Amino acid sequence: MEMKTDIVIVGTGVGGLFSALNLPRDKQIVMITKEDMQSSDSFLAQGGICVLRGEEDYSSYFEDTMKAGHYENRKESVDIMIRSSREVIDDLVDCGVEFERQNGEFVYTREGAHSKPRILFHEDITGKEITSKLLEQVKKLPNVAIYEYTAMTDILERAGRCHGIVAKTKAGEEMEIWADYTILASGGIGGRYRHSTNYPHLTGDAIEIAKKHGIRLEHLDYVQIHPTTLYSKKSGRRFLISESVRGEGAVLYNKRKERFVDELLPRDVVTKAIEEEMEKDGTDFVWLSMEHIDKETILGHFPNIYRHCLEEGYDVTKECIPVVPAQHYFMGGIWVDCDSRTSMDRLFAVGETSCNGVHGANRLASNSLLESLVFAKRAAAAIDGEIKGKGCRRDE
Numbered sequence: 001m002e003m004k005t006d007i008v009i010v011g012t013g014v015g016g017l018f019s020a021l022n023l024p025r026d027k028q029i030v031m032i033t034k035e036d037m038q039s040s041d042s043f044l045a046q047g048g049i050c051v052l053r054g055e056e057d058y059s060s061y062f063e064d065t066m067k068a069g070h071y072e073n074r075k076e077s078v079d080i081m082i083r084s085s086r087e088v089i090d091d092l093v094d095c096g097v098e099f100e101r102q103n104g105e106f107v108y109t110r111e112g113a114h115s116k117p118r119i120l121f122h123e124d125i126t127g128k129e130i131t132s133k134l135l136e137q138v139k140k141l142p143n144v145a146i147y148e149y150t151a152m153t154d155i156l157e158r159a160g161r162c163h164g165i166v167a168k169t170k171a172g173e174e175m176e177i178w179a180d181y182t183i184l185a186s187g188g189i190g191g192r193y194r195h196s197t198n199y200p201h202l203t204g205d206a207i208e209i210a211k212k213h214g215i216r217l218e219h220l221d222y223v224q225i226h227p228t229t230l231y232s233k234k235s236g237r238r239f240l241i242s243e244s245v246r247g248e249g250a251v252l253y254n255k256r257k258e259r260f261v262d263e264l265l266p267r268d269v270v271t272k273a274i275e276e277e278m279e280k281d282g283t284d285f286v287w288l289s290m291e292h293i294d295k296e297t298i299l300g301h302f303p304n305i306y307r308h309c310l311e312e313g314y315d316v317t318k319e320c321i322p323v324v325p326a327q328h329y330f331m332g333g334i335w336v337d338c339d340s341r342t343s344m345d346r347l348f349a350v351g352e353t354s355c356n357g358v359h360g361a362n363r364l365a366s367n368s369l370l371e372s373l374v375f376a377k378r379a380a381a382a383i384d385g386e387i388k389g390k391g392c393r394r395d396e
């Protein structure tokens with residue numbers, strides 16, 4: 001089977017959807033996704049999305065991002081993300097996304113390693129709120145066709161240029177999708193781990209394909225482990241207990257109910273402390289207590305976490321829950337420049353599958369939705385520029 005389009009996008013998470021929304025309307029776009037449209041990590045994001053609160057917050061936001069990333073971040077990318085954050089939030093609000101407000105003003109929450117509250121949220125289902133609204137908008141576009149249960153298996157490379165992708169359809173048929181431009185937005189690698197908060201079908205396919213074609217990759221060993229997922233003996237995706245729960249005052253205890261770490265330190269530091277404590281005590285988990293958060297805040301801000309824990313037999317308003325670290329996010333990926341261009345002509349990568357250097361060696365909480373959106377918009381603008389002959393196409 002063969003198909004021809006102007007632009008093909010692999011993935012229907014925030015990276016893929018926001019690229020589609022920002023591409024020219026007179027271009028035909030094909031989007032594919034390995035599972036159904038809603039099965040992306042973007043739908044799972046709980047805590048929120050960062051935004052620059054004002055010029056006075058710039059240096060502190062920049063420093064928090066760099067410090068969490070062990071100063072291995074690309075400064076230019078961090079600057080672009082922070083400076084573009086307000087515009088992207090405005091775009092989301094225009095798409096109908098609702099963030100928590102009080103008297104009409106945004107309410108900001110805080111997560112680990114942020115020196116001040118600068119995170120917008122929608123209960124504890126921020127990702128679902130953002131991604132479902134973007135999906136609604138994309139579905140309305142007459143120039144976009146979405147194919148579910150269609151998995152990219154390769155790219156079409158001719159003379160060092162990308163001409164589209166090869167995919168496998170639900171019926172098991174191979175399909176070549178020829179396109180002038182290709183955007184890889186296929187998310188992370190959690191499906192390769194036994195314990196991960198990610199969807200199991202996110203197995204880093206684009207990374208493997210890129211490797212095969214000699215496309216530049218970066219920091220493949222930079223994997224973030226989230227310190228607090230609900231401990232369970234069941235198999236499958238681990239349920240995340242968002243960092244904003246600790247931001248609102250939840251504390252960690254060892255088996256003797258003693259605190260052993262500052263809960264608001266960066267993720268890698270808290271994870272290490274938990275693992276050391278489990279090792280010392282010979283336990284499979286540590287305890288997380290929400291005793292210092294009032295019930296109203298728990299039910300209002302974290303209704304999803306409250307409900308899920310209740311289903312698992314824990315009432316977080318009354319008792320501690322067992323938590324354990326699990327794979328959560330991939331900072332490395334396909335190297336891209338600050339317009340999301342890969343090292344191969346006509347091939348772009350956005351979102352978790354790409355590495356634009358924003359996160360350095362460790363991602364600051366709630367920076368990834370923002371990073372995906374900002375650099376998806378830039379990919380769309382760069383492609384538009386190249387089509388109009390203004391950009392730096394590699395053949396020119």
Ligand SMILES: Cc1cc2nc3c(=O)[nH]c(=O)nc-3n(C[C@H](O)[C@H](O)[C@H](O)COP(=O)(O)OP(=O)(O)OC[C@H]3O[C@@H](n4cnc5c(N)ncnc54)[C@H](O)[C@@H]3O)c2cc1C
Pocket residue numbers: 010011012013014015016032033034035037039040041042043044045046047048049050126127150151152153185186187188197198199201202203205206240328329350351352353365366367368369370372
């Ligand atoms: C539980 C959880 C909570 C999180 N909370 C937050 C948060 O509060 N704030 C924040 O900023 N970030 C959070 N994150 C991280 C954030 O959600 C992701 O980094 C971000 O959504 C990635 O978006 P994406 O578009 O790159 O990928 P995804 O949203 O994962 O989408 C990937 C898409 O690619 C498709 N795909 C994959 N492989 C193929 C293939 N071979 N062929 C075709 N399609 C394919 C998938 O089907 C999917 O549609 C959280 C992540 C998790 C897992």
